[in-house]
Amino acid sequence: MKPIILRCRILWSRLILKRFPRCVRCGEKATDAMHIYGKGAYPYMSLWLWNGLGGCRSCHSHFDHGKGHDELLEIAKKELGHYQFTVLEDAAKHDKAYRDYEAIEKALTELLKGG
Numbered sequence: 700m701k702p703i704i705l706r707c708r709i710l711w712s713r714l715i716l717k718r719f720p721r722c723v724r725c726g727e728k729a730t731d732a733m734h735i736y737g738k739g740a741y742p743y744m745s746l747w748l749w750n751g752l753g754g755c756r757s758c759h760s761h762f763d764h765g766k767g768h769d770e771l772l773e774i775a776k777k778e779l780g781h782y783q784f785t786v787l788e789d790a791a792k793h794d795k796a797y798r799d800y801e802a803i804e805k806a807l808t809e810l811l812k813g814g
Contacts (some may be wrong), residue, residue, distance in 0.1 A: 703800045710807035711746050717811070719753025719785045723774050724761070729753030733762060735775045746803050748810075749787045752778060 715732035722729050733754045738745035752775060754762070776784045789796045 701800070703804055706802055707746050707804045707807060710811060711748070711751065714748060714807060715751035716753050717750075718748075719778070720792050721753065722755040722758050723752045723778055724758040724770075725755060727755040727758075730756055731759040733771070735771060735787065737763075741791055744787075744790060746807070747787070747790070749779060749783045774805065783796055 701748035712771050716729055719729055731750050731754050734745060735752060736744050744750045761767045
């Protein structure tokens, strides 16, 4: 993996945990940034801020093992709101790509700084 992609993933995780400090499923302290649409199946969406929720390790494991994906989608609808979730769902269906990692890194860094 390219170093810039790794840096972007770290920034993405920090921003998700800043936005969701508590696990969206159980309410415990969030330790993991979870992808709603997994980075393996949807790599082009892996850095979208709308594609992440905060979770504890236990709930993240529950969702990652396939059994809880429908539950995760329902939680995402509630947490993101109708508009953001609809855009996310539409992007997943239509395979939209965005890979300008330099621009992504800059934007994530600015967001983390509060700018």
